[in-house]
Amino acid sequence: MSTLSLPNHLMPLLMHIEPLLVPAELYQLGETVNVSVNNSNSWVQIKTATSECSVAFNFVAVEDDCVLPTYQVRDQWLAPFDELEVLQHKVVADTSLVLCGYPADDGCIDIWHHQGQTRAIHCHHSGASEAQRAMLLVALALDYPLDDALVLARAHARSYQDNNYRAQGELIWPTTAKVFPRALTINHPEVKQLGWLGEGESVAPFADLELCKLGLYPVVDSADWVERILQLGVTTTQLRIKNPQTSDLESQIEQAVAAGAAAHAQVFINDYWALAIKHCAYGIHLGQEDLNSANLVAIQQAGLRLGISTHGYYEILRALEYQPSYIALGHIFATSTKDMPSLPQGVNRLALYQKLIGERVPTVAIGGINIERAAKVWRTGVTGVAVVSAITKAENPAAAVAELRNILVATIENEAGGACDDHQL
Template sequence: MSLLNREVFWPPADELVEVAERIRARLGEWPAAETRWRICLTAPESPKAGDLIVFTEPHDADTERLASGGAAVLEAHGARVTLRRGDERFALEGQWSDDWLAALAAFLDCNFEPHDALVLALAWRAGDENKDDAWPVDFATFPRVTDLPPAPDGGFQSCPDRLGLYPVLPSAEWIERVLDLGVRTAQLRRKTNDVAGLPREIARSVDAGRRHDAQLFINDHWREAIAAGAYGVHLGQEDVQTADLSAIARAGLRLGLSTHGYYEMLRALHFGPSYLALGAVFPTTTKVMPTRPQGLARLARYVQLLSGRVPLVAIGGIDAQALPGVLATGVGSAAVVRAVTEAPDTASAVSALQQMFSGQC
């Protein structure tokens, strides 16, 4: 857990390292960082992978050259911070403490990606290390994501704060089968090249949802979901750039958004979604994930920050064995796939999973 005896800042900055060490000591046990980031307080002649180059004053440096070879560039001017890493750009606004660079080193050491470590560092306040729980959990201190399109006027319809068991299913036949077993939240995630048959599958699923008075979400296919009058749609982060969120809101559909860490949660909240999906909690084989598994410790911190602000759904690799630990974080819903679709006895599996939610208020 020690930051000492290795190059954390370049040029060396003993005072910053000492503050970073104090902060890190109060953050608890986290997996060892996969990348040993070096925070460069001045631009090195030959940037390398793992360099995070920081500019706190206007400059004329060639940031594209500096960001080549795996380095990242962070510019903090006024109330705005921009992080560039490869082709990705992360823009934040807010107020931060004088200790933010030391906090950044500490959160990087907790194995957070630079954009998520940056969010936490900007939310850190001097003196937080003296609290019983030093982790940033006051939403008011967190920065906001900038350079986003406006959220739809009027926002999205709300959904229950606790959506409970949330099977994600591949067909209308599966939707009907599971809703018949008493499940009241489900998602159709239809991955198919059968474009002609897709509207029929969605309409059939939506009809089943209406018969059971269930919250039926459609994954990705928002146009067809609107046409069928679905309860809601679920979109990924990349879909926010291409989907007509205003059309979804005008149609009265709920919106669920996938997130994979602090930055994406703040970005998603800008659009006022009906719920946030937090994942992937564990490794999953049902789809290729853009980020490493989050784990229960991170999930618990996400729930602590966002509970009561927006309904939350844990997702990714959750089965009957893992579900009690997931629910212990306080999250109000958990999405499952193979725990239902690959169960030897669907009815027994659904009943057992439902029972695990019965103790939640």
């Protein structure tokens, strides 16, 4: 069980917090949250199964403060306002500083610290302030990282104001795309107008992939496996070689690209974008950290498709700004094939992510998906299901591929009530 302890002066937030816990429990988005009021502390105290944090709103430190809150949230603003560039430098220098609702032209901006840099979201409507605070605290208590908690908070503030929620028991969790903010990146159409300092250069949308070939999406660690998978009739796969020092790295990429071209299949190369361009690969798959270092313009101009990994709300919004060929959603279940900085998302969070993205970009679920879990993952509406160990560690990979394809086909037929001739899995 998680705990959320409010100081006495924030008791009015209870009327907003308690209704949010109903859909959180219904959607099974995290452990049960026990809410209490603590008169002995001026900060919000949050404890989950994996972490503890404290939150203070508009906190003013004094000389004898020896312990500071984890997050100092500033959400009340009076003119004159600092330039956005100045605020970025302040947030970079102070890991605890979180700026919410900073007034900008035609909207507001939320800014926070992330690994030595600043991240931000922009919304044309700030929404209701108390609803924003409440969702921020609830999301943190549900073990969402700060990035995602801020996204949910801004979406809920907008949704609350738009819909004027008053009905008891009404589900008020934000789910529709129109209430969510946008990640402030170099590709944001108003980034220069807002004065946000971003790295890199804007990039045009990436080429579309063939949806009819996306469904079962094996991720394998060698070119030999790529060839083997394609011979089994798979039409989309990814070569993921973790060690960049692998002696035959380039030859493996060349071999995988050639195999994909011969089979008229969609073969994505993980990480090694320069080699993928050199050998005219079909596509490249990048992680979030790679978006800061890869030459996205070169990838786009070379005509390669782009897939981007995401692990929650903020990263989804960030990926959408680049208009990739698909977005990977993960990791859904615990996995041993890759060290993950985030917690498993679970099927219920996956379903909400899919609803947010809708049909804007194809999606691929990944992480710990096996034969037993494939059907319920597929039912969330994702476009593809990525598997690793379910095939590469199977006693009979051919049988595993056949069974997984049958599961996806059967699920589509059951949902549609008929055949699915437009899907090739």
